[in-house]
Amino acid sequence: MTSHGRIGFGDADAATLAGIVHEVQSAQAEIEAAQARVTRGLARALTLAQAQSRGASAQVKSRDMALRAIAAEIAAVTRSTDRSVQRRIGDAAVVVDGFPATMDAWEAGRITRAHVLLITDLGGPLPPDARAAFEEIALPRCENEVAVRLRGELAIVAERLHPRTLTERHAEAREDRCVTTFPLRDGLSGLNIIGPTVLIEAVYDRVTTQGGEVIDARAAAQARVRGRAAAGASEVSPVSSAQDDILASDSRSLDHIRADLLLDMLLTAQPGADPTRTDDGPGTLGAIRAKVQVVVPALTLLGADQHPADLVGRAPIDAETARTLAGATPEPWTRVLTHPVSGAVLATDTRFAEAPLRNLLKARDRHCRFPGCRVPAIRCETDHTLDYAQGGKTCVDNSAELCQRHHSMKQFTAWQVRQLGDGLLEWTSPLGHSYIDQPPAPTVQFVPDLHDPGAREQSAPPPKPTPPRTRFADPPPF
Numbered sequence: 001m002t003s004h005g006r007i008g009f010g011d012a013d014a015a016t017l018a019g020i021v022h023e024v025q026s027a028q029a030e031i032e033a034a035q036a037r038v039t040r041g042l043a044r045a046l047t048l049a050q051a052q053s054r055g056a057s058a059q060v061k062s063r064d065m066a067l068r069a070i071a072a073e074i075a076a077v078t079r080s081t082d083r084s085v086q087r088r089i090g091d092a093a094v095v096v097d098g099f100p101a102t103m104d105a106w107e108a109g110r111i112t113r114a115h116v117l118l119i120t121d122l123g124g125p126l127p128p129d130a131r132a133a134f135e136e137i138a139l140p141r142c143e144n145e146v147a148v149r150l151r152g153e154l155a156i157v158a159e160r161l162h163p164r165t166l167t168e169r170h171a172e173a174r175e176d177r178c179v180t181t182f183p184l185r186d187g188l189s190g191l192n193i194i195g196p197t198v199l200i201e202a203v204y205d206r207v208t209t210q211g212g213e214v215i216d217a218r219a220a221a222q223a224r225v226r227g228r229a230a231a232g233a234s235e236v237s238p239v240s241s242a243q244d245d246i247l248a249s250d251s252r253s254l255d256h257i258r259a260d261l262l263l264d265m266l267l268t269a270q271p272g273a274d275p276t277r278t279d280d281g282p283g284t285l286g287a288i289r290a291k292v293q294v295v296v297p298a299l300t301l302l303g304a305d306q307h308p309a310d311l312v313g314r315a316p317i318d319a320e321t322a323r324t325l326a327g328a329t330p331e332p333w334t335r336v337l338t339h340p341v342s343g344a345v346l347a348t349d350t351r352f353a354e355a356p357l358r359n360l361l362k363a364r365d366r367h368c369r370f371p372g373c374r375v376p377a378i379r380c381e382t383d384h385t386l387d388y389a390q391g392g393k394t395c396v397d398n399s400a401e402l403c404q405r406h407h408s409m410k411q412f413t414a415w416q417v418r419q420l421g422d423g424l425l426e427w428t429s430p431l432g433h434s435y436i437d438q439p440p441a442p443t444v445q446f447v448p449d450l451h452d453p454g455a456r457e458q459s460a461p462p463p464k465p466t467p468p469r470t471r472f473a474d475p476p477p478f
Helices: 011-053 059-062 067-077 082-098 100-107 114-123 128-142 147-161 164-176 197-233 238-248 254-266 319-328 356-365 404-412
Strands: 179-183 191-193 309-311 313-316 337-338 343-349 381-384 399-400 415-420 426-427 435-436
Touching: 011 067, 011 082, 011 100, 011 114, 067 082, 082 100, 082 114, 100 114, 100 164, 114 128, 114 147, 114 313, 128 147, 147 309, 147 313, 164 313, 164 319, 197 238, 197 254, 197 309, 197 313, 309 319, 309 343, 356 381, 381 404
Parallel strands: none
Antiparallel strands: 179 191, 309 313, 337 343, 381 399, 415 426, 426 435
């Protein structure tokens, strides 16, 4: 611990950590290279099986006997099942044959297996002639960002390249709505719900917010119990004291609380065990409503086109759902003005004047700005990059959205951050490694007609300012 109350590293600890980081980084690079070689080899196995089948009878061809035999051979030496190997052969062929540029980037070490899975998952439904265009847009982003942050952004890109609108496909996909259960061990079971993305995300947001209220109420009760113990207070209602003791002893995690609340509400319509309830009236948990962050193109909102909206940090949603949300919410919508070339957020407005800076930051950042984190901005805290107490100004060039985890880490550890302009943040680790975090690429904007021969090269998200070079080319291992 440093003299300023921050967790730091002495020379010996820094040297130990540097060795650990180098060892993990080197091993991870070897794993990625080996996985790429395995994928290339498995794809060759399919090519061989197809060549062997050319002269076989129709019955042998229809039953993939050559492929089965080859899969069994590989399974025997890798101690796997032949069925699983055959599935892996098919998956490998999808990457090698369907996304050759992605495979080349993986073998060159520019992207990871997580990026490969993301590109093939989102690009798989596209017709073959659109996959190359998708790779052209996706690969530069993958080379500079962790995969988990890119799903929502690249899903929007894939939707724009798809020949059918998301509205059409969503209408068909809704027929798959269902609720199922599955058994687990030791008296537990799981409940699986398939429904519209925006509703599922809203359910999760509501129980998460309610869970946070329970944790806050528990912390308040623990503080009261400690205060009474320190003061030796006796003039307290025995009932109130007992309630505080019970609540303070609650050891459930947020996951436990979310599960308990969801089941409670499904069975009783309102949370039964509400720690915010008082003798004077009901608690606040039942009044908590879901909140989701959605970016909708103005023309989609007006019904002039069917471009999908962006459920920030998650997935695209169809135009009809977006318009329904816009008409149903009592909350004010914020208009976002973006630069016509770079797409950078320039200004926002709303019918109300409260917190214009926070509205601008939410539109610009859209999620926590620590490298690799994608907690939506609606659940983040607005942080002064240079602390207000140290002379930092309350302005867009000294503010960013950080989740509670990374806000606390910035405050209490040797991780440091500074603003580089245009929304770029430079994070410096305790070992001195520097990482540039860019604002998310705009996913909702004007897109030229992709069927226009001269327009395809304009369909990618607009270029961002080139960030300063860092001392380390590899992305942080988060």
